[in-house]
Amino acid sequence: MSMAYADEGQWQPHQLPQLKAELKRVGIVLPAEKLADLTKAPLSAMLSLGGCSASFVSDAGLVVTNHHCAYGAIQRNSSAQKNYISDGFLAKTMSEELPAGSDSRMYITDKVDNVTAQVLQGISPTMTGKDRHAMVENKIKALITECEQDKAYRCSIPSFHRGMEYYRIRQLMIRDVRLVYAPSDKIGNFGGEVDNFEWPRHTGDFSFLRAYVGKDGRPADPSPDNIPYKSKDFLTISALGLKNGDPILLAGYPGRTSRYKLPEEIRFARDVSYPKRIAESQSDVEVINAATQGNPDAVVRYASVVKGINNGLKKTQGLVDGFNRKDIAAIKDEQDAEFRSWFSKNNPDKDFLKELDTVIASDMALTEEEFAWSVANNSELLRSARTLYRLALETAKPDAQREAGFQQRDVAFIAARLNRLEQSYMQNVDQARYTAALQRYNKLDAKTHPQGLDILLPMPESVASMYQQSELGNTAKRLAWLKQDAAAFLQSDDAFIKLAIKLHDIGMTLEERRKEVNGNLERVIPQYMQAVITWKNSQGKPVYADANSTLRVTYGTVAPYSPKDGVTKGPFTTVEGIVEKHTGKEPFIAPDNLLTAIKEKRYGVFKDATLGTVPVDFLSSADTTGGNSGSAVLNKNGELIGLNFDSTYESITKDWYFDSAITRAIHVDIRYMLWVMKEVDHADNVLKEMSVKYPIK
Structure with a gap:
């Protein structure tokens, strides 16, 4: 069993109004009703890449996600002679953007309906397992067919609480996805497998893609004639920074958890x-x-x-x-x-x-x-x-x-x-x-x-x-x-x-x-889950469903943690740590121009007043899992302040049990992303396209 306490919970959007008191306790200013609305920002700006999460950051279909989420697209366009993995890639104009791959998709959730009654109608407790499963599958297929009359959409009906509830989820499916910008893996995957799931971390795990559609504004197969998708809503980026104890929201598509297993x-x-x-x-x-x-x-x-x-x-x-x-x-x-x-x-x-x-x-x-x-x-x-x-x-x-x-x-x-x-x-x-x-x-x-x-x-x-x-x-x-x-x-x-x-x-x-x-x-x-929910509700505890790759919202605070007695870690790392880790040997090779920018302290508006330098990554108590890679990390006002990309090693068992004392998610700080774009890769065209709030110096 799992109970919701502290910052635990991967909440379906419609549950958020029930959590007003919790959101207020943490310090979230954004009204719960607005946060729950799929047709308004910030949730309308969130999307799935079919295994990772992402978000729109301009009105021209520009999408930000993790470097490792775009890794397949980077690899497919690379060769031994033209290696975008090690060298990075930047399209200075839209015409230079590269196809992400024939199987690349973006999914934008725009409608969620509870179809439990339709799916379970006619189910008998005396049915064999196979007959019951077949009836449920046939109902689901019929409801999906009905939902997909408009071929622009992809619909699905996942189960929640292991078959207690079914929701039909309609998503606009973008079929033409292109690679816009990815830093070298010496930034995007700095530390490699050695640092994977570890803290402290110094990885710039970010990249940019773009959604393209036909000239009529509807999803279309990849074509040179396609135009950038007009994203109705997109996230404003805040480079104003955050500090220990600040509240954060996180929205994305977590894969699978097993919190209610026996x-x-x-x-x-x-x-x-x-x-x-x-x-x-x-x-x-x-x-x-x-x-x-x-x-x-x-x-x-x-x-x-x-x-x-x-x-x-x-x-x-x-x-x-x-x-x-x-x-x-x-x-x-x-x-x-x-x-x-x-x-x-x-x-x-x-x-x-x-x-x-x-x-x-x-x-x-x-x-x-x-x-x-x-x-x-x-x-x-x-x-x-x-x-x-x-x-x-x-x-x-x-x-x-x-x-x-x-x-x-x-x-x-x-x-x-x-x-x-x-x-x-x-x-x-x-x-x-x-x-x-x-x-x-x-x-x-x-x-x-x-x-x-x-x-x-x-x-x-x-x-x-x-x-x-x-x-x-x-x-x-x-x-x-x-x-x-x-x-x-x-x-x-x-x-x-x-x-x-x-x-x-x-x-x-x-x-x-x-x-x-x-x-x-x-x-x-x-039947088991209904009993668990009744039991928890009798104790005044709300219950969330296990993650199942559908849109969820979680919240928490910027927070350090103690993995063992006498050791405290976090919550921020800085660019000086990159210099300390740099050995010139894989996986700790930092690009020369990045090292130079650090040594010359070209920090500009991205310098944190408390840290005295540029932050790289930070920790929060948000409840995440696989699939949350690329999820937008938002401040109390719903502005983008970072991207989720990993968890600490001690947190991995949170898929089964959430331990609030040591469970920490790892995020790349938006200030490091912006600093790399400006000082290292000179991605000025991408920077200009986004709406960024800079601190006044």
């Missing part, structure tokens, strides 16, 4: 699931590094892939370390016992808690098989072949009956993912990854192997010949399969298509079993 689920993650994921990620990165060594082009091609794996790896390792440092399962045991005692006194259904435990156990068991399946499929060509064959099978059905993810609305996304391999695939690297993955799969506990899979998989020593017998590495030929029917696949001699067809039934069996388990979870967990 103690046994924590133990499963801590002792079984996470250690396996860590070992798998470490092995995969080692294989990629070995396969790309000595080949600068390969290193650039796989830079984004490796960065993504490493980020997830360090977070997962941090979760395990956090679980070992503080026994969160034991804390949850106490809360769970308290809840079960209350439940037994107030509910006649004494068998419900046993049913809850049984359903949770079946979920964990299936998760182990799904992990083994993922290891056995760790090849870009195999994943592409499986996706293409599944699409061919689904296309033969009426659109409403096709599996979610393979409907007509999804084809463009599938095509974009397949096209993206053009910039992030090399045969020798993928071959090495798949060979090693099969070897690792063979070493997993046989009890976790999906039934019937072992005999169908190739031997590791035969993988090389498969790549010789496949044309899926060729982008044009790979994309051509999008137009083929299932019969064409059955006649193909392509080694990976033949393997995809052989594995299809195993994958479908796993998928059907997952639907049964999920259907049972969707029946039982909402």
Whole structure:
């Protein structure tokens, strides 16, 4: 269980008026009603990048986000000869802006409706899990189809409280995204993986993109004829600074949290699931590094892939370390016992808690098989072949009956993912990854192997010949399969298509079993969550839903923390710390012009009066998680003062349990961003485009 206290809570916008007293306590001046309004700033200026958060900062579609959120776009436009990762990129005019990639999207939430009644209508408690799940999915697909009559919008219906509530979210989907400006990774990723999730931090994790639309102002496919999106609202930037104890707001699209999961689920993650994921990620990165060594082009091609794996790896390792440092399962045991005692006194259904435990156990068991399946499929060509064959099978059905993810609305996304391999695939690297993955799969506990899979998989020593017998590495030929029917696949001699067809039934069996388990979870967990909410409300405590990649608002204060006895950290770092960390060796190489600007103290209006220099990063007590990368950090008036980009290592377990004493989010200070733009990269055109409040000197 999780209760809302201190600065905990990732709140849905419509909940904010209930938090007036809390917002006032922290010092937020912006009225809660305005803050909750999706049609007005600041929330109307927030957007999702489909994995990261961002915000509009001009009326011409200029968007600010993290450097690591735009890393894929930077990498796709880079080569060993023209390396924007290490050199940075700045478009001095709009005509110089570069395409972010065929799969790059911006999503602007403009409408949220509670559709719980429509989704759950007709659901019977006697249904099998699979039948229940199918009925819910069909209702969701119909409601999405209704919402997407206007093709400018992308709609989704995620569940809240694990199936207790459903909200239909309508988002304007921008399909033409371009890279405007990104500093060198010597600024944007200063400290690299060594500093990831660490404090003190000196990373300028920011970059700028732009949204483009057709001449009619509506979303359009990428085209030279497109024009910048006219953003109705955008954030004003405040360079006036902030200090320890100041209130902040943070708005974005947090990914996933697990605050309401049971103690046994924590133990499963801590002792079984996470250690396996860590070992798998470490092995995969080692294989990629070995396969790309000595080949600068390969290193650039796989830079984004490796960065993504490493980020997830360090977070997962941090979760395990956090679980070992503080026994969160034991804390949850106490809360769970308290809840079960209350439940037994107030509910006649004494068998419900046993049913809850049984359903949770079946979920964990299936998760182990799904992990083994993922290891056995760790090849870009195999994943592409499986996706293409599944699409061919689904296309033969009426659109409403096709599996979610393979409907007509999804084809463009599938095509974009397949096209993206053009910039992030090399045969020798993928071959090495798949060979090693099969070897690792063979070493997993046989009890976790999906039934019937072992005999169908190739031997590791035969993988090389498969790549010789496949044309899926060729982008044009790979994309051509999008137009083929299932019969064409059955006649193909392509080694990976033949393997995809052989594995299809195993994958479908796993998928059907997952639907049964999920259907049972969707029946039982909402009852559990309703009981938890009733219990919490009886104590006068509001309850927020776990993060699920939807727009949320959190709040807090600029605050230091004590990771261990006798040590206090934060809340600000400064540019002098960059000079101290600079070694001239990766990952602590700072650009010469940045070092010169620091040594010459060219701080101008960005100098903090208290610190006597330019702040780089700062800490706050805001409640964040993955997906909040790039989230706007606002002052009490709703003005942009920074970007969220990380958490301290001690905070990583907040996905499961929020500890207000040590949970801290890490933000890049807007003053450092502006200073780099002015003094280091001379991004004057971008600076002029934004509305910035400068201090009077």
